[in-house]
Amino acid sequence: MSSPFILLNYKTYLQGTGQGAVEIAKACKEVSEESGIEIAVAPQLPDIYRVASEVEIPVFSQHLDGIGAGSFTGHVFGKAIKEAGAVGTLINHSERRLTLAEIEASLKSAKEFGLRTVICTNNVPTTAAAAALGPDYVAIEPPELIGSGIPVSKADPEVVSGSVKAVAKIDPAVKVLCGAGISKGEDLRAALDLGSQGVLLASGIVKAADPKAALEELISLV
Template sequence: MFVLLNLKAYACDPVEIAAAAADVADETGVRVAVAPQTAAIGRVAETGVETWAQHVSGVGSGSHTGSTLAEAVADAGATGTLLNHSERRRRLADIDAGIRAAERAGLETVVCANNPRQIAAAARLEPDAVAVEPPELIGTGTPVSKADPEIVTDSVAAAGDEVPVLCGAGISTGEDLLAAAELGAEGVLLASGVAKADDPRAALEALVEPL
């Protein structure tokens, strides 16, 4: 199982969380990655944790003020990027351009989508993985695997055999992680369950303990 922790713009210490994630990954053998704010990518990567960008723009170098270049985050230490998170939705053409930009920079990609229909469309763009996240469940502590398991199973079917599916929205416990796996997901995408925890290391340890 792949655990991808999105720190969003939370008031947390990204380096502290990244160091904890690196330790948990080393101790358990579970693949854990952290996606901090762009400005913190270099510091997070220095902890040795697998580091992802929260977004890259579908452009190359040039006159693109305010854009996030895939090459820039790769140079800073990122090895992957989220695209089309529900808090940063893109048009299909922009998602496609983002995937291509990430490919040029050697970044792995996870494209987020709200439902199985969108998962099907995203999978056809050939990202490395997709993540299903009903926006109404994000940050609620109620995982989609419990609220509506068919969204996960239908998304796995919609993505096909070539594109792995991650389960997001409301994931916070080891029980949630196991439920996602039983529904066919190959990983989880989570945020507040760890980033806003009083003890992020303990939260991560509890999350992966069932594995």
């Protein structure tokens, strides 16, 4: 099996804001180098440039709007994200839901600017629909488990294995991540055993007293 992909979403957690965003990214980079596992970070939009400038690590945006250059006040433009140093973006996170048409437009914009794409979903049917759009990854995250500390890979293994199966049927090139409540080595191990190719996670690392130690524990059973 190939090495997993770990994507750390900072959300708007205080610990991952401003300089904290840089410090957590440095911890991720160290653990990534020590282990050979790809770890990417998704800081808040205003922190993308600072993290990408100060730490050599893949940086993702937490959101992207499917708009072009022009009259779009307050929107997130793919070219700006790319030039800030991002290499990818989340699309349709549970805390930043989009309509189907908006997801498609966001994906198109991300692809236009060469960004890696992760469409977040909440169940097997939406995962199947997202896979049909052809992103690099879909990330299945049942909303009720997000931030709960209860790992999706243990509490709802069927939604992970069901998503893996559905995506394989629709487009085997699309990779599957899972997330919600993932924080321990055994949670990541269970996620990989269910066929996912990595995890999207947040609070277990960002809010940890020692994010580097938490990351080392997370990957201990890979």
